[in-house]
Amino acid sequence: MKKILIGLAAVSLLLAGCSGSGSSGSTGSSDSSSITLGLTFIPNVQFAPVYVAEHEGYFEDAGLDVTIRHHGSQESLLGAVQSGEEDIVFAGGDEMMQGRAAGTDIVNWATMYQQYPVKLIVPSDSDIESPEDLAGGTVGLPGPYGENYFGLLAMFNASGIDESSVNVQYVGYTQAAALSSGDVDAVIGFSNSDLVSIAATLGADTAASPEEWPVRTISLVEGGLPLVGVGLGSLQENLDAREADYVKILGAIEKGVTFAEDHPEEALDITASYVPDLAEPENREVAATTLNQTLALYSGGSVFGEQDVEAWDAMAEFMWENDLLDTQVSADDAFIDLSANL
Numbered sequence: 001m002k003k004i005l006i007g008l009a010a011v012s013l014l015l016a017g018c019s020g021s022g023s024s025g026s027t028g029s030s031d032s033s034s035i036t037l038g039l040t041f042i043p044n045v046q047f048a049p050v051y052v053a054e055h056e057g058y059f060e061d062a063g064l065d066v067t068i069r070h071h072g073s074q075e076s077l078l079g080a081v082q083s084g085e086e087d088i089v090f091a092g093g094d095e096m097m098q099g100r101a102a103g104t105d106i107v108n109w110a111t112m113y114q115q116y117p118v119k120l121i122v123p124s125d126s127d128i129e130s131p132e133d134l135a136g137g138t139v140g141l142p143g144p145y146g147e148n149y150f151g152l153l154a155m156f157n158a159s160g161i162d163e164s165s166v167n168v169q170y171v172g173y174t175q176a177a178a179l180s181s182g183d184v185d186a187v188i189g190f191s192n193s194d195l196v197s198i199a200a201t202l203g204a205d206t207a208a209s210p211e212e213w214p215v216r217t218i219s220l221v222e223g224g225l226p227l228v229g230v231g232l233g234s235l236q237e238n239l240d241a242r243e244a245d246y247v248k249i250l251g252a253i254e255k256g257v258t259f260a261e262d263h264p265e266e267a268l269d270i271t272a273s274y275v276p277d278l279a280e281p282e283n284r285e286v287a288a289t290t291l292n293q294t295l296a297l298y299s300g301g302s303v304f305g306e307q308d309v310e311a312w313d314a315m316a317e318f319m320w321e322n323d324l325l326d327t328q329v330s331a332d333d334a335f336i337d338l339s340a341n342l
Helices: 002-015 045-055 079-083 093-101 146-159 175-180 194-201 236-262 264-272 281-297 309-321
Strands: 034-039 065-070 088-092 106-111 118-123 138-141 167-170 186-190 215-218 230-235
Touching: 034 045, 034 079, 034 236, 045 065, 045 236, 045 264, 045 281, 079 088, 079 230, 088 093, 093 106, 093 146, 093 230, 093 309, 106 236, 118 146, 118 175, 118 194, 138 146, 138 175, 146 186, 146 309, 175 186, 175 194, 186 194, 194 215, 194 281, 230 236, 236 264, 236 281, 264 281
Parallel strands: 034 065, 034 088, 138 167, 138 186
Antiparallel strands: 088 230, 106 230, 118 186, 118 215
């Protein structure tokens, strides 16, 4: 159990990582026929659709030579894209916007998670029913960075809670321990990874209905957060040169998602060749639930990978007003929508 919970926490680090800064580097792989797709950080079931696309030959069928690359634990989020070691990075839209504000000419060209995954997580028997109920209480999150922190700020902005009335604790990736011990009343985490790993740590049968778990989630902002979930990004010059190939990448990953939805056990078998810990039954059970929760995040758009213009505009404003950007970024410069070309 510990191994997969550590893996899930590490991928939460992926989603809460700090964007690299600096100016644009080379325009991608030196071999013009190959494409390197960066998945941050360690191999994990949340990347199952990409693993499936490679294993089932969807990239190859599209005439693409794709290499999957996982980042090192100390590697900056956008460093490999800047240096040209990667052509594409799988990262948060908000993280890419931060990178752009710091001087990296990164452009998000497809949104994978149509639903932003960050939620408030509380014990199932908690009296907390809404963010407003946190007044006078304690909330834990990894640190003052990444999606968890962005969600916290959005919650404060939308709820009108006096920030001084909430004790915010930065607990690293020990949310489960902090919640189970009563050190915090709630934590901010990901609905597809943190929620499942916390439930498992607290003894839940994750194969059972979430209604039976010892924890539950609450939306941080009614109507949705002013943030864009993880997607695919490339340097502008690279994107200009390879746009047609990237549309094919998007189509291949869409097939990977469909395969995983239709054949979840086979998708887990494929993922186990990338994530050996899934060979252990306990780990596979947790991974199966994580995969199911992750696949749900892809739904919501009318077209796979669709970009929400209003969400991008809202995020650009929110991040600037909350001092999350070094310089102001226009949403129009931060993304394009290749899904229309599928």
